[in-house]
Amino acid sequence: MIEFRQISHRYPGSAGDLILREISFSIAPGECVGLTGPSGCGKSTLAHIGAGHITPAGGQVVVDGVDLTSRPSRQVFLIHQEPDLFPWQKVKKQVAFAMGQAEPGRVAALLALVKLSGFEDYYPRQLSGGMKKRLALARALAVNPRLLVLDESFSSLDSNLKYELYEDLRRIWRETAATILLITHDSRDLENLAHREIRLSADKPTTIKEIRQLK
Amino acid sequence: MLENLDYTAAGVNCLYSLSRVGAGVVMALVVGVALGLGRSKLPPWLKRNRLLKFLLEAPKFPPPIAWIPFVIIWLGIGEFSAWIIVFIGAVSPIFTSTYEGAEAVSPALRNCARSLEVRGFHYLLRIIFPAALPQIFTGVRVGVSMGWMSVIAAEMISGQSGLGYSIQMNRLNMQYDLMTVDMVLIGIIGFLLHEATVLLQRQILPWHEGTLS
Numbered sequence: 001m002i003e004f005r006q007i008s009h010r011y012p013g014s015a016g017d018l019i020l021r022e023i024s025f026s027i028a029p030g031e032c033v034g035l036t037g038p039s040g041c042g043k044s045t046l047a048h049i050g051a052g053h054i055t056p057a058g059g060q061v062v063v064d065g066v067d068l069t070s071r072p073s074r075q076v077f078l079i080h081q082e083p084d085l086f087p088w089q090k091v092k093k094q095v096a097f098a099m100g101q102a103e104p105g106r107v108a109a110l111l112a113l114v115k116l117s118g119f120e121d122y123y124p125r126q127l128s129g130g131m132k133k134r135l136a137l138a139r140a141l142a143v144n145p146r147l148l149v150l151d152e153s154f155s156s157l158d159s160n161l162k163y164e165l166y167e168d169l170r171r172i173w174r175e176t177a178a179t180i181l182l183i184t185h186d187s188r189d190l191e192n193l194a195h196r197e198i199r200l201s202a203d204k205p206t207t208i209k210e211i212r213q214l215k
Numbered sequence: 216m217l218e219n220l221d222y223t224a225a226g227v228n229c230l231y232s233l234s235r236v237g238a239g240v241v242m243a244l245v246v247g248v249a250l251g252l253g254r255s256k257l258p259p260w261l262k263r264n265r266l267l268k269f270l271l272e273a274p275k276f277p278p279p280i281a282w283i284p285f286v287i288i289w290l291g292i293g294e295f296s297a298w299i300i301v302f303i304g305a306v307s308p309i310f311t312s313t314y315e316g317a318e319a320v321s322p323a324l325r326n327c328a329r330s331l332e333v334r335g336f337h338y339l340l341r342i343i344f345p346a347a348l349p350q351i352f353t354g355v356r357v358g359v360s361m362g363w364m365s366v367i368a369a370e371m372i373s374g375q376s377g378l379g380y381s382i383q384m385n386r387l388n389m390q391y392d393l394m395t396v397d398m399v400l401i402g403i404i405g406f407l408l409h410e411a412t413v414l415l416q417r418q419i420l421p422w423h424e425g426t427l428s
């Protein structure tokens with residue numbers, strides 16, 4: 001069980017205005033939850049708080065009863081909006097590095113899962129945009145986190161590729177039973193993937209506008 | 216013209232100068248990278264400390280040639296003194312570029328490494344160091360050039376051998392044609408040294424966008 005408890009946040013400097021106010025929700029194991037809201041409402045901020053990269057002004061992130069607020073760990077893994085592959089690592093190394101201990105068989109299996117077999121010895125700069133996204137996904141699955149956060153991971157891609165990746169993600173999600181928080185500004189992206197949609201409000205500070213059951 | 220050119224002596228002088236650059240640059244590489252990475256690990260309040268900044272930045276400004284008298288007083292005349300002069304010339308660009316490269320590692324990469332629980336010395340060695348390598352190489356290129364210029368200056372003033380020493384000797388013997396030969400050799404070797412660092416970069420950084428293949 002992953003719980004976001006009463007999360008509030010303000011960035012220092014930006015007039016000290018509250019960006020997020022008392023956001024609370026929880027995610028059950030194996031669930032895929034969509035988080036939507038207009039651009040700039042604070043979705044990425046919430047994702048970084050979830051992963052422990054940012055210390056919130058208030059509230060806690062609790063994973064299976066353990067308070068992980070501002071403690072980055074392998075429990076909650078975020079696929080950033082910005083590119084974050086290590087440019088010096090080959091494809092297979094990216095996945096192996098994320099696993100901690102060596103499991104060559106699992107590296108191959110994960111690369112097959114994201115359809116990157118045959119590209120083991122490529123560097124990130126030799127991959128296309130979509131391939132990089134798929135590699136980031138394979139690496140995140142290698143970590144095997146309790147919660148996988150995908151922050152607009154596919155939104156910069158053209159719609160065909162995006163559709164394809166969502167199909168892949170659905171298949172992967174069925175095969176791995178991962179717990180996913182899927183962030184997007186377009187609720188249509190969630191249609192055949194998410195169980196629930198948590199929609200954030202447009203007004204400042206951001207709160208939860210509605211929680212909608214999709215399945 | 217050039218009837219007095221002794222090919223063996225010229226070759227030996229080139230080797231002398233090159234060996235000094237090699238030794239000095241290797242020392243500068245070890246010290247510069249270690250200091251640069253170490254400085255990037257300082258807590259933010261220490262990084263902002265004006266006095267520390269001054270102490271680290273100000274010593275870069277006296278050029279290597281101005282250090283020569285001090286090095287002679289402290290260490291005398293000899294191989295080690297020449298290495299130190301090269302070291303002084305090469306270390307600051309390597310130090311600066313390592314520090315700046317380490318500071319420029321993107322928050323996305325840092326966050327990702329923290330989430331993978333890569334910490335402490337591992338974090339420095341496996342994440343920050345490789346991420347900073349392209350910038351470190353820029354420093355090495357500048358450092359090698361600086362080292363090459365410094366060794367010539369050192370040999371002119373206190374050398375017993377090397378291309379700088381050869382220029383001085385040829386000047387005393389009024390063999391201007393041979394002085395010119397030395398200058399041309401310095402130019403050629405400096406150019407080749409530069410090309411060698413580019414080749415090395417291609418070998419070590421095949422993953423870097425800026426590395427031409």
Ligand SMILES: Nc1ncnc2c1ncn2[C@@H]1O[C@H](COP(=O)(O)OP(=O)(O)OP(=O)(O)O)[C@@H](O)[C@H]1O
Pocket residue numbers: 011012014019037038039040041042043044045046081152185
């Ligand atoms: N490092 C920062 N310092 C100050 N303010 C920030 C910082 N990062 C984000 N903000 C502000 O916080 C608010 C929320 O930003 P955030 O990136 O979380 O939005 P988002 O919902 O992810 O938007 P998008 O859909 O465009 O990705 C914005 O108003 C932004 O200006």
Ligand SMILES: [Mg+2]
Pocket residue numbers: 043044045081151152
């Ligand atoms: Mg965002």
